[in-house]
Amino acid sequence: MFQIYFSREDLTVQAEPQANLLEVMRKAGLHPDAPCGGHGKCGKCKVGIRTAEQSEPQTVLACQVQVESDLIVDSMLSGKGYSILTEGVQMATTFDPIVRQVQIEVEPCIKGESTSDWSRLILALQKEGLLLDGPAPEPDPEIASQAGPLQRSTGGRMWALVSGKNILAVSADKMEYYLAAFDIGTTTVVGYLLDGNTGEAVTVTSRLNPQAEYGGDVINRANYSLEHGTEQVTGCIRQAIREMLAELAQKAGIDAGKIAGVSIAGNTCMHHLFMGISVDSLVHAPYNPAVSEPMIRRAADYQFGIHPKAPIFMLPNIAGFVGADTVACLVSTDLAEVKDWTLLIDIGTNGEMVLARDHEMIACSTAAGPAFEGAGITHGMRGSEGAISKVRWAEDHWDYEVVGGTKPRGICGSGLLDLVSELLLSGQMDEMGELQTEEPRIILADKDESSTGAPVTLEQKDVRQLQLAKAAIAAGVHLLAESRNIDVTDISEVWLAGAFGSFMSPESACNIGLIPPELRGRIKAIGNAAGEGAKRVLLERSAWDKAAYLAAECDFLELATIAEFQDRYVDELEFPEL
Ligand code: FES
Numbered sequence: 283m284f285q286i287y288f289s290r291e292d293l294t295v296q297a298e299p300q301a302n303l304l305e306v307m308r309k310a311g312l313h314p315d316a317p318c319g320g321h322g323k324c325g326k327c328k329v330g331i332r333t334a335e336q337s338e339p340q341t342v343l344a345c346q347v348q349v350e351s352d353l354i355v356d357s358m359l360s361g362k363g364y365s366i367l368t369e370g371v372q373m374a375t376t377f378d379p380i381v382r383q384v385q386i387e388v389e390p391c392i393k394g395e396s397t398s399d400w401s402r403l404i405l406a407l408q409k410e411g412l413l414l415d416g417p418a419p420e421p422d423p424e425i426a427s428q429a430g431p432l433q434r435s436t437g438g439r440m441w442a443l444v445s446g447k448n449i450l451a452v453s454a455d456k457m458e459y460y461l462a463a464f465d466i467g468t469t470t471v472v473g474y475l476l477d478g479n480t481g482e483a484v485t486v487t488s489r490l491n492p493q494a495e496y497g498g499d500v501i502n503r504a505n506y507s508l509e510h511g512t513e514q515v516t517g518c519i520r521q522a523i524r525e526m527l528a529e530l531a532q533k534a535g536i537d538a539g540k541i542a543g544v545s546i547a548g549n550t551c552m553h554h555l556f557m558g559i560s561v562d563s564l565v566h567a568p569y570n571p572a573v574s575e576p577m578i579r580r581a582a583d584y585q586f587g588i589h590p591k592a593p594i595f596m597l598p599n600i601a602g603f604v605g606a607d608t609v610a611c612l613v614s615t616d617l618a619e620v621k622d623w624t625l626l627i628d629i630g631t632n633g634e635m636v637l638a639r640d641h642e643m644i645a646c647s648t649a650a651g652p653a654f655e656g657a658g659i660t661h662g663m664r665g666s667e668g669a670i671s672k673v674r675w676a677e678d679h680w681d682y683e684v685v686g687g688t689k690p691r692g693i694c695g696s697g698l699l700d701l702v703s704e705l706l707l708s709g710q711m712d713e714m715g716e717l718q719t720e721e722p723r724i725i726l727a728d729k730d731e732s733s734t735g736a737p738v739t740l741e742q743k744d745v746r747q748l749q750l751a752k753a754a755i756a757a758g759v760h761l762l763a764e765s766r767n768i769d770v771t772d773i774s775e776v777w778l779a780g781a782f783g784s785f786m787s788p789e790s791a792c793n794i795g796l797i798p799p800e801l802r803g804r805i806k807a808i809g810n811a812a813g814e815g816a817k818r819v820l821l822e823r824s825a826w827d828k829a830a831y832l833a834a835e836c837d838f839l840e841l842a843t844i845a846e847f848q849d850r851y852v853d854e855l856e857f858p859e860l
Contacts (some may be wrong), residue, residue, distance in 0.1 A: 386441070611811040651754070
């Protein structure tokens, strides 16, 4: 065994000869950034390694290193200061929670009769309008055991916590209870705690999705789980949800056992990986989901440490690459009910979009690639501390803003959009994406200005990556419109969901043609709409049924099967004339 010392973390672990260094870092709990899943392509797992005798570290990709001696490893910062979008535009909801507390009157058992305690409890609930559809639920031994003694001690007046056909608890006194909603994104996970009795937001928590160490985007992550089994990838997201539930309870100062219902929205891959469902269908044509139906599970099956009978509501998926997070966006925004054509876009490594009007909905997904999240860009990074997030050309120099107000160490998606937009506007780049500068690179911050001692630059090849990403989204927008025989100018509004949509400049997005320039002035950011949708299904019972309806009724346009897609995609590689 070799000793591996991680200097930044002051941690020593043992590694087998020939162990993969990235794997060693994962096992050590360091959560290395590995967007390409360890295939040596993204360059994000860079570390400095040296032996005790060497003073200068050698920079290597951890995923490409086999351990052959004791090592000192200087790992890179990962995820530090990462700001996660938790807020979304809130629509008015009718408070009618999916897990409800009702006061009931249970009749005493009359002498000479032998109606069971359970039957009388069910009858009392039915008098309140509950459990009326279909056959009565099967007796729950625990609740049935409590029903008789409670009836006798309270005179029959008691409280019950009910969801669908499940009786979660009965009590002499009104119970305090909570609901938790989760948005599991490919990059981030957000959890919200709501008061079950009032619907009020209590607290929120968020973190980076720990599955990132098995691949930054859904394809790499799905491939990893196919190669190595779903155990690790499923295990780490369930563990994250478990910890986040405990965090929510701790922040709110409550016992986690009082959390009596959970909803989960995520893209189809995140949905399947959380459930432990094979993602095989997602990576093979025609890329359909294994499950698209809504599912209800029990917390006890996941050892979540909350109320064991708490239902887990898994929102339904639409297609292989249009998942429950998009359904949650539809739920929170009432997009299906708008009277004029409206386009909802959620841009990440995939761009999911839905065009809708008056209950007509059509969705598509385009593989934008990871450029908007900073991967594949020479000095690209996520929107965490040190990322240049806004850029302006000031006649003869670059002005920029940095996340956290520190010295820059890279550029994130919103900064990249601004930079390319400014290059076009100032004539430093032509519509084909050719830099018109003396050198084929732009130096945004020189080595003295940056926090790494190396300049932060934009290279010609980075512009190419951005062109590929923006062309995919723009082609999707045009083809969605054409599928409904409308022109993009007929779209009255564009709603941008998700973190990138909230942080980017709509003006820059139109300048570079990511969003058709004709839609300038019609764009609004709606924040974490998926998170709002996950909350809404908990707070409004009808929203859960509506989610199933929206998923089933939303048409899906498979861009890969459309003959015009390739031509449109190539057309959109060019930037608009400004
Ligand atoms: S290059 Fe190593 S994880 Fe991507």
